[in-house]
Amino acid sequence: MKRKEFLAQVGVGAALVLDPICFGSLSGCKKSSTSPANTDFTIDVSTGELSKNGGFLIKDGVLVARTNSGAFLAVTAACTHEGTNINYVASSNNFVCPNHNAKFSSTGVVTQGPANSNLTQYKTTLTGNSLRVFS
Numbered sequence: 661m662k663r664k665e666f667l668a669q670v671g672v673g674a675a676l677v678l679d680p681i682c683f684g685s686l687s688g689c690k691k692s693s694t695s696p697a698n699t700d701f702t703i704d705v706s707t708g709e710l711s712k713n714g715g716f717l718i719k720d721g722v723l724v725a726r727t728n729s730g731a732f733l734a735v736t737a738a739c740t741h742e743g744t745n746i747n748y749v750a751s752s753n754n755f756v757c758p759n760h761n762a763k764f765s766s767t768g769v770v771t772q773g774p775a776n777s778n779l780t781q782y783k784t785t786l787t788g789n790s791l792r793v794f795s
């Protein structure tokens with residue numbers, strides 16, 4: 661293997677480790693702040709979990725989901741009870757915490773404790789295959 665080939669492969673591997681979500685969309689993924697309060701990033705939804713209805717992923721502390729009808733939702737990923745990352749449940753179109761089973765509506769409103777405060781909801785806009793998630 662030539663030096664140039666080796667460096668190219670190491671570079672690809674490092675990119676996958678550092679940012680697997682953005683790797684498939686180098687032109688469509690913008691880095692964002694790590695603070696959900698200042699969230700503003702884009703995701704290429706042509707591949708990965710958000711390419712199919714019912715899929716979801718967590719990026720920069722935000723859970724982004726695609727409903728069974730193809731709409732996009734974005735809320736804070738950390739449960740407001742003790743901070744465990746929540747899951748999106750497409751069949752009931754809500755968010756459930758796997759730790760103590762708190763439930764939140766599709767807009768982040770608590771529907772079952774022990775959590776007693778709502779998730780922060782983020783805005784989304786879709787342009788082609790580029791989904792912008794922002795405060």
Ligand code: FES
Nearest residue numbers: 739741742757760
């Ligand atoms: S951490 Fe989510 S319900 Fe307790």
